Amino acid sequence: MRLKRFYAAFLPVFIILLLSSCFQVIEEISLKNDGTGDVALTINLSQSRTKLASVMLLDSIQGYKVPSKAKLQQELNEAVAYLKKSEGISNVKSTSDFNNYVATITFSFKDVSNINNITKNILARQKIKGTNSSSYSYNKISKTFSRKYQAVSTAKTEFNKLKNQDKAVFNNATYTSIYRFESPVITTSNPASNLSKSKKAVMLKSSIIDLINGKVNVSNQIQLSK
Amino acid sequence: MKTAVEQNFITLNLSIMKKILIAISLIFIFNLAHAQDLVKKIPADAFAVATIKGDNVFKLMFVKDFNESFLGKKLLTQTSKSLEKEFTSIEDFGINLNKNMYYFNQVNDSITYNCFLIPLQDASKFEGLINNKNEKINTVNGIKTMVLPDSTGLMRWNDNTLYFVAGSIRSSFFADSAKSAQYGIKDIRYQNSYSEEAVTDSAVVDSTYSAEDYPAIPDVVTITEQPLKIQKKNSTQIKKKHHAVAAKPSKKKKAKKNTAKKATYKKKPVQPKEVEIDNYEADTVAKLPIEMETYTTDSVGESTGSYDEYLDYQNKRAEQEAKKKRLAIIWINAQADKIFNTEYESISSNKSYASSLDDKAIAELWVSSLQNAYSSIAPEFGTYGKANIMKGYGSLTAKLFMDQTSFRISTGLELAQEQVDSYKKIMNRKLNKDFLKYVDSEKAIGFMSYSIDTKAYLEEFPKLLKQAYGPILGTKMDDEMDLGADLLTLLLDEEAVSKVIKGDALFVVNGLTTKDVTYTTYDYDEDYNQTEVTKTKKETLPDFIFMFSSEDNRLINKLIKYGINKNRVSVNQNIYKIEEKKSPIDIYFMVKDGIVFFGSAFDEMQRISNNQFQGAISKQHKSLLANNNFTMLFNSKNLVGKIPDEELGGAENAQKLNSTLSKMGNLYIKSNPIKGNVVSGEISAEIPNGHENALKYLFSLIENASK
Helix, strand or coil: HHHHHHHHHHHHHHHHCCCCCEEEEEEEECEEEECCCEEEEEECCCCHHHHHHHHHHCCCCCEEEECHHHHHHHHHHHHHHHHHHHHEEEEEEEEECCCCCCCEEEEEECHHHHHHHHHHHHHHHHHCCCEEEEEEEEEEECCCCEEEECCCHHHHHHHHHHHHHHHHHHHHCCCEEEEECCCEEEEECCCEEECCCCCCEEEEEEEEHHHHHHCCCCCCCEEEEE | CCHHHHHHHHHHHHHHHHHHHHHHHHHHHHHCCCCCHHHHHHCCCCCCEEEEEHHHHHHCCCCCHHCCCCCHHHHHHHHHHHCCCCCCCHHCCEECCCCCCEEEEEEEECEEEEEEEEEEHHHHHHHCCCCHHHEEEECCCCCEEEEECCCEEEEEEEEEEEEEEEEEEHHHHHHHHHHHHHHHCCCCCHHHHHCCCCCCCCHHHHHHHHHCCCCCCCCEEEEEEECCCHHHHHHHHHHHHHHHHCCCCCCCCCHHHHHHHHHHHHHHHCCCCCCHHHHHHHHHHHHHHHHHHHHHHHHCCCCHHHHHHHHHHHHHHHHHHHHHHHHHHHHHHHHHHHHHCCCCCCCCHHHHHHHHHCCCCCCCEEEECCHHHHHHHHHHHHHHHHCCCCCCCEEEHHHHHHHHHHHHEEEEEEEEHHHHHHHHHHHCCCCCHHHHHEEEEECCEEEEEEEECCCHHHHHHHHHHHHHHHHHCCCCHHHHHHHHHHHHHHCHHHHHHHHHHHHCCCCCCEEEEEEEEEEEEEECCCCCEEEEEEEEEEEEEEEEEEEECCCCHHHHHHHHHHHHHHHCCCEEECCCECCCCCCCCCEEEEEECCEEEEEEEEEHHHHHHHHCCEEEEEEEHHHHHHCCEEEEEEEEEHHCCCCCCHHHHCCCHHHHHHHHHHCEEEEEEECCEEEEEEEEEECCCCCCCCCCHHHHHHHHHHHHHHH
């Protein structure tokens, strides 16, 4: 009780220290020539772990309720359960590490288009508004993989509604996508993406703020050799 | 029908009025001594009084400086522009800037008056602010009066005093039909008139209704020019009045009656003129639901009809509101007559008010009694109002001081004797002087201390609890409250507890330390294969010491032993560490010389343990901590440049924050010792060097903020 009062009194100092935090979102898709493949999603908050540990001691911060570890685990479990029921999805696994604040979900798909609605629905279930509209497709015949991404204006509006101190949370947050293929890549349409030495992987790194503001587009049209 | 010219004049006047009011309130913020002080004009029963001391304000800032300040210029140019006159100094407003200006509030059961008493230097200059058209100004024996165009208040002045009063009728008063009936006012609700009108839709009822309702019978009390149009209602209202004296019907009941009454019209088109209220109620209330239903089906599909009904409802309501307004201005006028023309006992004879005054304050606020205040507004809270949760709380005072070094706001609250006795016992402890050795004023970013007598606290707590919550729970819970209090006393050995935790504690943030922390991230090879790697980064964490006095360490020692057995505590020499991996900060603790220490740095704990800790407390901090039961200090300057830029979201943000922090002086809050029946505290903010005084600093802040 007393400690809480002290926390409250020195909250300004703590808030200054909490101003910026980093997190990484990594999306890795390995696509086979027949159109099946695997996805690995990673959310890594480990760079902010001391701050998160402090935040977890509080009931709420900057007006947001701090979820308990149990609650976070439950949300992750729900996401897994949802994936298992989804069409074309199999082999769903998840890991969570609350010491380092890293969570991963991996699964296999029959067709890359199976992923399309998943992220959207999971986010909608979590009541996260205004995410991107994103879709994947693979044409087995022409051997083209494409990711279409359209920044949604509501995301930007919602983001702009946040207080500056809340926006700061996203300052150093990054989004990385890695696509792996069995055949070498001939061309990529997005100039921000890089091709690996083996020409079988494409990586695109961007800041989450740029994504929200629509400054960066992660759409990509990747042509594989036939 | 008003002519267009008249209309224009009213609109013009309204806008000018607004501007004058803004100007007055602006001046009021910065205003005004003693000879012939207007305080004599404030009635002894004023509920709240606010004072702005012109002479104290203009000691800090000459009128000339004010005129040349950003705010002053803005005020002058805007007034000049809106009144199409040239104002070069606030003295041109005709206000006496060297005297006190007052605001006071007077409340009774039916109306609330908000009043300003402003000393005038030059009444003709002041009149210059009110436009030249004198039509609206009444002059009687050299006293001029101007009623606000919307009739919500008036201004009255002579050569040396301006009195402005605005009144607002209290809705709770007129919600009481017995009272409002005295003034010929009725409570109009949409549903009432809605159903009323629905009934008139039917031709048979219509005639009856109007025949009954509109004979012009003289009103009971005639303040309004028009006699009231209701006769039957009048008679019922009079009856209701008697009824009300006996039982005070609630709003709800009244509303029901009204609706019910209309419903009955429908049922029995020919209603006897006089109805005994009690029978009437029993009869109609029982039938209400069914009749309401019938009525609904009746009116469905008559959308135009219901719009007319709504218009009619609005008209009726507006009519009642207009009556209230006319009544209010009559009352306001009478109040102004009293204030302006008569002698009466003034607030200065009120002991509580007189003792709240401080010559050095720039502005003061005094509220007569929280207990009374609560009772006076309680009717508007409905049932919750019945319990006076402010019981025992007396007058509240707040004073603003500005001087060469700081802004200071001090507040005081008068308490009932038994509360004061409790608090005096609780507050009868000073902070352990040994704590002061561990404060380094040069480095400290902040501290917070409190000292209470735990034993007295535990003994008085049940009493205070009962005082605070007893009224809310009502007398029904008295026995339970007593039982609870006794149980607590039985379970707790106050004496023993007070030996473990004596009741004084100090929390100091002596600085910030950087610490290497590890985190997980990923490296990618040339084929973008991911490998998990652990990297380190520096993080800044507050470096704190928390200490409290304890005479009896047996319990703490047992806790330590238990912690060690359960591997929750580790020990190094005599310093213990709490083994909690999730904690962002390492927490060490130890017991030494009757003090339990908690701290974030092992080496610091070691220095304390070996008597090598070098604290250096400033005189100011020492007296702050030693003399007050509760203190809090924040020294932002000691934070400047201590936090790495990258943790503040980049160099630009960091620079902004550091520049703000370096401009802020010490900020502190403290409680004062109880004096008489008054508990008080103050909050104080020092101004940075390079500013003449707090007022000028404030002006510079406003100027900067508006750039």
